[in-house]
Amino acid sequence: MNTAIGTIDWIPVAPFIALSVLGFLIMIIGLFFPRIYRETLGTITLVGLAVTFFLILQNWGEPRYAFANTIVGDKFSTVFNGLFVVGAALTILLSLNSQENRYLLYADYFTVIVFATAGMVLMSAGTHLLTIFLGLETLSIALYVLAGFRRENAFSLESAFKYFLLGAFASGFLLYGIALIYGATGSADIQEVTRWIQQNSLTGSLMLPIGFLLLFVGLGFKLAIFPFHMWAPDVYQGAPTPISAFMATGSKAAAFAALLRVALSTQSYTAIAWEQVLWVIAVATMTIGNIIALRQDNIKRMLAYSSIAHAGYILIGFIANNELGHSGMLFYLLSYTFMNIGAFGVISYLSTAEHEFVTLGDVRGLAYRRPFAAIAMAVFMFSLAGIPPTAGFISKFYIFSAAVKAGYVWLVILGVINSMISLYYYLGVVVQMFMSAVEEKAPATATQQPAVALALVVSMFAVLGLGIFPSRWLAVFMEMARSFI
């Protein structure tokens, strides 16, 4: 272990540093040029994210540790970090819409998004529990701020405040878990903990398993899985639309990254042998998310409940606990990033500062007013529902196949039933768009939204591309999953 600056391997930390520098840079630009166009700021941010993406790719290969083994650059972190940066870039594009135009302090807003991404990067690259915690807190604090960014909107404030209170509560669980793990093994370094577990028994005392369970609860809050899901709909509904998308995808993926990293390295969750609990959680998460989503008229709220359900599906891959399951989770998270940001993006694309297009009534006959938006939304809805040949179908197929392979046939049956139920409400949106007449007094839709349109086009291509040509990506994810063995 070498802590001297001169011998530090900079590559593993480069993405994090790049994001930090980028964040400060935008903040300073905003300070000195308060009247700068938001498009200019957005472009700078996107360029910065592109540079970060390049740096992330440099980490693909054998694990390279830095900062006293607290952070690593490996295939796992490369894949997840790439995902985060893509999600952040799409969020930036969505934010350049006419809905948010009036009241956002764009420099601050972009800065916070970039810092949130930096937090995610720490969560997937951290090999020390405290690094992961640091990442989680960086991400969380940034998200609290972002959720409340529409300062004149009571919903937005409510959203931020609720998220903050509950998030703090959940962080407590996480930290307590880390403390117990440290207490039992004498270290919070994941490698050390793994070594300790290999030499001693994991379940010898209650302290260590409880520690892992507490860790799971803390991350479960971010994943919005049952019974830690209740905040999600309120928060997603209240937050600015691009931020809802960002939270539902990036923050969820980051929590899965941390969970997977700990699980795959230590094999702790396998050793605890608590599949039944996970099984119940997965089923309850899917079912509650889907059934409540059935009754929503507000599309954002519907997407919030559906995002709960999707966390349940992804959890199936975690339970299957085989290569296909783990790489399927990655595939799912990647697909989900595109389809969910896309779906939220269509709302952003249509909404004006005066009117947010969020109810089923708002999208009636959309296909005849705004065909592009309607087609894009239909693609995302089909993908979320898991209809071939979209990315959503392949994702579910991988996850379910993995579970069947691992012998969880009933879990798959319930998962398939759930995805059948979900089709009803996703399709409800399509029906309203294509098979209803436009309402007489329908409010005007936003026009001239090139940035959002770009995000939608990219997401659409990704959703269809991942669906029609999935094998290359899965090969990458398989390699990642295998790199842990």
Added chain:
Amino acid sequence: MNDYLWLIPFFPLLGFLINGLLGRNFSEKMVGIIGAGAIFLSFVTTLLTFKELLTLEPEHRIFIQKLYTWMATGNFSVDVAFRFDALSAVMTLVVTGVGFLIHVYSIGYMHGDRGFFRYFAFLNLFTFAMLLLVLGNNFLILFLGWEGVGLCSYLLIGFWYEKIDYANAGMKAFIVNRIGDFGFLLGMFLIFKHFGSLDFDQVFSNAAAVPPGVITAITLLLFVGATGKSAQIPLYVWLPDAMAGPTPVSALIHAATMVTAGVYMVSRASALYILSPLALSVVAVIGVATALFAATMAITSQDIKKVLAYSTISQLGYMFLAAGVGAFSAAIFHLMTHAFFKALLFLGAGSVMHALSNETNLMKMGGLRKHLPITFWTFLVGGLAISGIPGFSGFFSKDEILWKAFSSPFGSPVLWGVGAVAAGITAFYIFRMIYLAFYGESRVDPEVALHIHESPKVMTVPLMVLAVLSIIGGYVGIPHVYMGLEHFLEPVFEPASVAMAAGAAGHASASTEFTLMGISVVIALAGIYLAYQLYVMNPEKPRQLAQSMHGLYTLLFNKYYVDEIYQAVFVKPFVNLSNVFFWRFFDVKIIDGIVNGVARIFGNIAAGLRRMQTGIVQMYALSLMLGAIIIFGYFILR
């Protein structure tokens, strides 16, 4: 030549893209030419491929074209690959051939409709999906097409979205089909688990190595999928409602092609079905029961399209009966002849509706024979074919099915008997429909009667072509004639024919066959005679009969109340559960009740903040806490 296999589905896809993206700006003529032309091109490609296929030795008659690897994980991989063998060839010819005629017909039928280009785009997309379904070389491509045709069917049923009932019918079709698809998906996962592959060749050649129980489970699950798509008991309820869509759609999707996908799938998996006598009996019994049940419901229906819908369900039942007794080639034979005569009947009904300003009520027709001669004569041909009158195509295929139901080692005289009775009922209700529509006094509304006219050539020519096919289509099935269909399909159904041959121990003789054939012809003629007596000679009689057998009539008229029963048993409880428990309780009472209730005073930040203090956040925190405690409790106490 087989490198061009991909062109067959590609042309309709191209047509969909062109019409879908640019059709808005095209003239009707242009849209029609692109739409029908795309199908014509794939029909020609199919013919050329078919010709090439015939040059090969029977056992080598198979083309496989792999485009690329769709997904691969370790030793499991799924290709995007097409397969053109005897079975796919027949299906593709039917889909593109009949599909082309229906596209042409649609140009006349949909003339002047606001959504003309949208209609053709969807119809092409449907054909694309259907071709994927029949050409796919593995279960996943099959499933891709399966979902695609369902989706298009749903879009086309709800085509005239202004009418709310129509959109609801689309929704119903979709939900019922999802139940079927659920079975299909699970079957597919089981195949994946036990075979490690979804490729047809690999699965079928290893079928014998898998435990029989598993095979039974797989085949039954797949059959659940088939009952959904092919409208069999208990999932047939969507098809009559699907008649809300444009009539050519009913002809193409709900008669000739999509609804036969279940039959195709079961036949494709014949190597699995033949290993499970239990699954075969289930298929046969469901098939024959549906054939009878749906035929009885057609008797009292007053809507010309609904009669045809029930008749389709009933005829599909025959196909499953054939598959269930192991006579897969008979099933495909009937599938083909049915595609001809049922498409003809639907298009004929469409022509009648076209003449009568979209009237579908048989009670408001009558005497149309004089006004619509071409429609009448072609419709009559279709009627004779479906009734199984010798010389017409339906006779050959239905007789083949009934004979196999009797003589096959998996068959029984009971299956034959029920099938023969249903055939008699079929002849009756078909001729009831013909007599009500074309014979007797005109009951047409006087206003409508002024405009009665025969349809334009673009509609009548497809009718005539289909009428010719409905007659000669049966002759390909006659054994010992040049290239009998059964012989042609033999390589595909080899495991099944081996099992059939092994079981056929002197069970059947030629004289029995002719006797049974004679009986079924007599039954069919009796049905027609009865219809003639009731609806032409004594038009008052049916009403008297309905009154004297009031109970039975009401039961049939209300379709055995199946819709009502489903509504009460399945739909209501689910809606209540979602409504009352999850939504009302969790969401409305607890979340929305507090949050959104207060939100009405929204706009006031202070109020918004005060809301934070009302306890809702504590509730959420409490659930977090309780959840954690339960998890730990389980862990510590187990």
